[in-house]
Amino acid sequence: MxxxxxxxxxxxxxxxxxxxxxxxxxxxxxxxxxxxxxxxAFVFAKGIATFTENHASLKDFLTGTDWNPNIKGEDGKPLVGALPMIVGSFAVTLLAALFATPFAIGTALYMTELSSSKGRAFMQSVVELLVGIPSVVYGFIGLTVVVPFVRSHFGGSGYGILSGAFVLFVMVLPTITSMTVDSLKAVPKHYKSASLALGATEWQTIWRVILRAALPGIMTAVVFGMARAFGEALAVQMVIGNASLLPTSLTNPASTLTSVLTMGIGNTVMGTVANNALWSLALVLLLMSLFFNILVRMISRKGRM
Known part of the structure; x- marks a missing residue:
């Protein structure tokens, strides 16, 4: 051929x-x-129906503390004050990130800088195991272990933001740890070699060179962990108390956007005020997810610069 x-x-x-x-x-x-x-488009169209069809006030929605969409206030508008849920979501998320970040960084440093290959493999297996546990299992553990612990040591009924933060702390820990490990591995090896050659100790190199070089990646990991915590529903719902009240203490029953959504969406009829109000909460969640993604991109861009 x-x-x-x-x-x-x-x-x-x-x-x-x-x-x-x-x-x-x-x-x-x-x-x-x-x-x-x-x-x-779907969530936005459903979410704004509370304000366009049911004539609720956006200001009252974001700053009001009374949540009872089936009842109208003195001004004839439905009581859809979502501030307690918004505050509860942010409080649980920030507290969980505050608890998890030091443990995640410490674990990541051990896996990348200090451990042997066997120790690194063992810790990797533990982190992957934590990722694979279903949310309902975390919720049951929180219900049987965390809630009684908080009740005994911090007072109150045991249900509240503190219990939710403890449960979310364990749930977001593998996410932050895995991404922090990747960030530390991405630090060029010659950074460490140059620091040690100049006479710095291993811990000085880790603290002043490696962690600083990996800081944008670590911040990205924390933001991803916060996004994971902000959207968690089932586990938090089981331990937070689900009271639509503005939290005045970490040990008082509270609620989050996701807990109110999961409890109420199956008990409302499509098109009613109560259903539209829940879609408005879903829109807030969607906007917060968008905010977290934009924040991650900003951090990554700054790290490249």
Whole structure:
């Protein structure tokens, strides 16, 4: 056979495969974009119905403390004060991140700088095991262990923001740890070599060189952990007390956006004031997820600079 003809046919076949691959790739990208835009449009349309159809006040929604969508206030508008849930979500998220970050950084430093290969493999298995535990299991453990512990040592009924933060602390720990490990591994090796060559001790190198170089990645890990905690529903719902009241103490029963959503969405009729109010809470959650993603991109961009 003619070798030139074989080459032409081979190139033609490879070109066809390239075209098919590009078509499939672009189709997948377009599908993802359509799904994301559709989700945003659907939740946004449902979320603003509380203000356009039921004439609720946006100011009262964000700053009000009375949550009872089926009842109207003196001004004739439904009582949809979401401030207790917003405060509860932020309080649980920030407290869980505050608890988890030191443990995550310490674990990541041990895995990347101090441990042997066996110790690193063992810790990696533990982190992966924590990721695989279902949320309901964390909730049951929190209900049977954390709530009695908080009741005995901090007072109150045991249900509240503190219990939710303890449960979320364990749940977000593997996320922050894994991403921190990746950030520490991404630090160029010659940074450490140069620091040790200049006479710095190992701990001085870790504290002043490695951690500082990996700081943008660590901050990104913390933000991802906060996003994970902010959207958690089932485990928090089981230990926080689910009281739609503005929290005055870490040990008082409270509620989060996700806990109110999971409890109420199945008990409302589509199109009613109560259902529209829950969709408004879902819109707040979606906007917060968008905020966390934008924050991650800003941190990553600053780290590259």
């Amino acid at each position: 003619d070798p030139i003809r074989d080459k032409i046919l081979k190139r033609s076949k490879e070109s066809n495969q390239d075209v098919i691959g590009k078509i499939l790739s672009y189709a997948a990208i377009i599908l993802i974009l359509v799904v994301v835009v559709s989700i945003f």
